[in-house]
Amino acid sequence: MYMSNVIRISPCFRSPQRRESQFHLYDLGVSQYFSKSALRKSDSVKNSIVFTKNIHVIGGNLRALTNYSEEGPVQDLDSSPVSIELELISSESQFDRVIAEAQQLEESLVIVWMASWCRKCIYLKPKLEKLAADYYPRIRFYCIDVNAVPHKLVVRAGITKMPTIQLWKDSKKQAEVIGGHKAYLVVNEVREMIENEYTM
Template structure:
């Protein structure tokens, strides 16, 4: 769904090839002067009309609209991070494993510094694979120990890839964050 930038509408009676004239007219009325310093209509467009949505949209997603506004947002931007979903018990763990898509489960503890360090990085990585692959986390201090032993977790942080109710990969994250993220990406591409 395209969202329109409506801060600077152009009258619908203006033809698209006359847009630069309308922009120059708008600029003169807005600034109360002439547009002598700007001879190129593109620089006028960049200086005034594209500046208002610079923070909202990247230049690649802007499109010219021939109707009532100069630019529209082509699509919603993907989120930069996706919050990981907590698993709080064995029933929920079994439900997560029923998924047709692969899932990543981060086994962590609240007292583990490396776990706390990796969690925001995993949430950022989750945004890259959302909605195809879901990311979950388990705090080993709040779930039954049978669940932890059932998953075969002995060290924290442990990041596991589960697919078709079976563990398809495992990373014990003692490395730097970027190394762990690269290992997870590699694990996801190999196991697809």
């Protein structure tokens, strides 16, 4: 069995009786995700498990950085990013360059038009960064602060509300989503917009 899931865990502590780097976890449900060689029941603490492999805890989630099988470590790990920061476009000349490069490479790109004062933009941005990871590397995601670029560029792109998420291909705007509602709904619409482009 391979271990590749992220598992929610309860607080853990080091065993005072063991000097090795092992953890006791109060969650017997995790045993289904690990091979027998990666864990065993603890005798010193009731209803706990001792992990005998290196495990990393990140923000309340248990994320295995190495896959294990009965035979040992598995080499081909999924190294896909979980989130990708939106690349900032800060001038009209940079915008033109990004659009021209995408056309030359025959790629689509997503441009998120936002403003620093826009609360909906602030809530939406991290969710779009996760979406960007789903489409990495075939679609690049960029963001533009409408207050940091010439107004002429904002007018040229037809931006009237924030946030606006546009899909560009062949130096032309193909579609857009205006994010006036809940962030998860906007993300779904953006995903649908991208998928529609690829099925056309």
